[in-house]
Amino acid sequence: MEKADKPSTRLIDLFLAFARVGMLTFGGGVAMLPMLERECVQRFGWVNNDELTDYFAIGQCTPGIIAVNTATFVGSKQRGALGAAVATLGVISPSIVIILIIAAVLNGFADNPYVIHAFAGIRAAVCALMVNAVVRLCKSNVRDWFGLALAAAAFVLTVVIDISPVFPVLGAAILGIFAGMFTERGGKQ
Amino acid sequence: MSIYFTLFWEFFKTGLFAIGGGMATLPFLSSMAERFPWLTQEQLANMIAVSESTPGPLGINCATYAGYNAAGVPGAIIASISEVLPSYIIILIISKMLRRFSQSKYVSFAFGGLRPAATGLIAAAAWGVVSIVLFNFSAFASGGIAAVFNIGAAAVFALMMVLTNIKPLKKLHPLYFIAFAAVLGIVFEL
Numbered sequence A: 001m002e003k004a005d006k007p008s009t010r011l012i013d014l015f016l017a018f019a020r021v022g023m024l025t026f027g028g029g030v031a032m033l034p035m036l037e038r039e040c041v042q043r044f045g046w047v048n049n050d051e052l053t054d055y056f057a058i059g060q061c062t063p064g065i066i067a068v069n070t071a072t073f074v075g076s077k078q079r080g081a082l083g084a085a086v087a088t089l090g091v092i093s094p095s096i097v098i099i100l101i102i103a104a105v106l107n108g109f110a111d112n113p114y115v116i117h118a119f120a121g122i123r124a125a126v127c128a129l130m131v132n133a134v135v136r137l138c139k140s141n142v143r144d145w146f147g148l149a150l151a152a153a154a155f156v157l158t159v160v161i162d163i164s165p166v167f168p169v170l171g172a173a174i175l176g177i178f179a180g181m182f183t184e185r186g187g188k189q
Numbered sequence B: 001m002s003i004y005f006t007l008f009w010e011f012f013k014t015g016l017f018a019i020g021g022g023m024a025t026l027p028f029l030s031s032m033a034e035r036f037p038w039l040t041q042e043q044l045a046n047m048i049a050v051s052e053s054t055p056g057p058l059g060i061n062c063a064t065y066a067g068y069n070a071a072g073v074p075g076a077i078i079a080s081i082s083e084v085l086p087s088y089i090i091i092l093i094i095s096k097m098l099r100r101f102s103q104s105k106y107v108s109f110a111f112g113g114l115r116p117a118a119t120g121l122i123a124a125a126a127w128g129v130v131s132i133v134l135f136n137f138s139a140f141a142s143g144g145i146a147a148v149f150n151i152g153a154a155a156v157f158a159l160m161m162v163l164t165n166i167k168p169l170k171k172l173h174p175l176y177f178i179a180f181a182a183v184l185g186i187v188f189e190l
Helices: A011-024 A029-043 A049-060 A066-108 A113-141 A145-161 A166-188 B003-017 B022-035 B041-053 B058-103 B105-134 B137-148 B151-163 B174-187
Strands: none
Touching (some): A011 A029, A011 A066, A066 B058, A113 A145, A113 B041, B003 B058, B022 B105, B041 B105, B058 B105, B105 B151
């Protein structure tokens, strides 16, 4: 297999590789790593495993969806801003097509009693899935009193006072920086 | 204001401030459901089920679904692209200074605050859906405590909480639980 130099990566390959990633992974996040590895590392050699791990780590601490961020990184490394756009569109286009079909079909059956009952059951199951997801997130993200206070504050602010989630996000980032600088200084003394 | 511009602006904000993957977009969708007529908390729950059962990132699936409900196919495309636009721009900038960003102590400090807050926001969004699906608070005045629970949905919820947390079933794909709940819904006419 030829070594993929920057100019020799075809845009259509970028698009199709990421379209396959988007089409074949359920749930997003870490579930996407094996597919990304297969396409970007093993199949095309666009990046090595270390780079992919870096992209993934940065994807987790930048806004947006991790798989999309990784696509932007890989595309940009191969073909600059245009490559990034093509890879990003590649990863989202299967979702757009599949969901459009489902949404159109579902809306067509919206008055069907079976569909109505099925979705009443499904909504209850989604509640359970969400409770589980929140418990998992709490276990991995809320590790000390500072974290608990921030999580509780974000919950109360949006549920009770009903403010936009933008403000807790910005506030928590600023508080995190202050807290980090504070404990760092405390550690040095 | 045109619906397309509203969609662009709302999903651009979502893409910019939802940090930590698909679930992090829920608080923003939940907030849209409160403010706009084209999305309800119930649709949000349906949408999560559809997104979990179909391939692709959850955040994109939800954006497409919400955009379609709001303004058809053009709405779906605008919502999805607007959601990825902020991260596209940010990643293009960061990719030039990759190492410096990932090793910056200020970035890791900020995330020390962002992760727990994002968890609180997702919990709030989950509560928004749970409170609509499982409870019927307006019935409290007429029927007392028992009327507050939406009995059928609460029973399915309780069953699913047990099934999704017992050992051999725990690792199953959410699709199986969603399909089983759909069957229960049809059989018991929820």
